[in-house]
Amino acid sequence: MTDITGNIARVSERIAAACARVGRDPHEVVIVAVSKQQPASAILEAARAGMQHFGENRVEEAVVKIPSLAGQDDFTWHMIGHIQSRKAKDVPGLFDVVHSVDSVRLAQKLSERAQALNLTLPVLLQMNVSGEDAKSGFDASRWSDDVLQKNSLWQEVQTILQLPSLAVHGLMTMAPVADDMEQVRPVFRSLASLRRALTDSFGVILPELSMGMTDDFPVAIEEGATLVRIGRAIFGDQ
Numbered sequence: 224m225t226d227i228t229g230n231i232a233r234v235s236e237r238i239a240a241a242c243a244r245v246g247r248d249p250h251e252v253v254i255v256a257v258s259k260q261q262p263a264s265a266i267l268e269a270a271r272a273g274m275q276h277f278g279e280n281r282v283e284e285a286v287v288k289i290p291s292l293a294g295q296d297d298f299t300w301h302m303i304g305h306i307q308s309r310k311a312k313d314v315p316g317l318f319d320v321v322h323s324v325d326s327v328r329l330a331q332k333l334s335e336r337a338q339a340l341n342l343t344l345p346v347l348l349q350m351n352v353s354g355e356d357a358k359s360g361f362d363a364s365r366w367s368d369d370v371l372q373k374n375s376l377w378q379e380v381q382t383i384l385q386l387p388s389l390a391v392h393g394l395m396t397m398a399p400v401a402d403d404m405e406q407v408r409p410v411f412r413s414l415a416s417l418r419r420a421l422t423d424s425f426g427v428i429l430p431e432l433s434m435g436m437t438d439d440f441p442v443a444i445e446e447g448a449t450l451v452r453i454g455r456a457i458f459g460d461q
């Protein structure tokens with residue numbers, strides 16, 4: 224059996240060590256325990272070990288799982304996976320925050336639905352900074368030296384910032400799979416510099432950077448992650 228409690232303790236130690244290396248306060252880093260494909264029992268064990276934030280990547284799974292845990296504590300549910308258009312209506316009211324806003328069209332749908340429910344949905348904008356074709360997210364691999372890409376990205380961000388029922392809290396990215404986590408440091412650094420550029424251009428505060436998973440979270444924290452999305456290091460390999 225997976226030692227979820229022990230795993231969480233080890234992840235927390237590694238977070239503290241990464242923070243110490245760069246002089247950050249570990250309280251600035253929130254663990255989103257990625258509970259996709261995990262049963263309620265595993266989630267409850269993680270909660271007993273101090274986890275409060277949980278991440279799911281499929282709406283179909285979450286519409287069953289989240290209500291089944293509704294009686295439990297104060298969980299915060301993070302949607303971290305790609306959302307198909309026709310599923311967007313199920314997301315506001317179910318999830319507390321969405322990391323994976325990857326198009327203007329999706330943002331509009333989420334805002335419309337949130338407005339109908341009379342709520343404001345916190346979101347992060349998913350950026351494809353690595354330029355990998357397989358990754359979702361706004362095209363943001365060359366914004367610093369491709370003025371066309373920058374213009375279109377800035378336009379999209381501006382449109383989303385104006386939507387009435389979304390609150391844009393920051394940016395999210397996924398790094399490519401790599402043998403050595405040092406290889407993905409530039410991806411995380413690039414997301415942090417994109418955040419600075421957007422903050423300067425739009426005068427908005429974007430406090431959250433969602434970056435780092437089981438294989439690369441220490442480097443992501445060194446580069447400024449505030450939300451790390453950790454599945455296997457907590458719940459074990461599937």
Ligand SMILES: *Cc1c(COP(=O)(O)O)cnc(C)c1O
Nearest residue numbers: 257280303436437452453454455
């Ligand atoms: C599954 C998943 C994670 C967690 O991945 P691990 O490598 O298991 O830590 C993080 N982010 C997203 C978007 C995921 O789908």
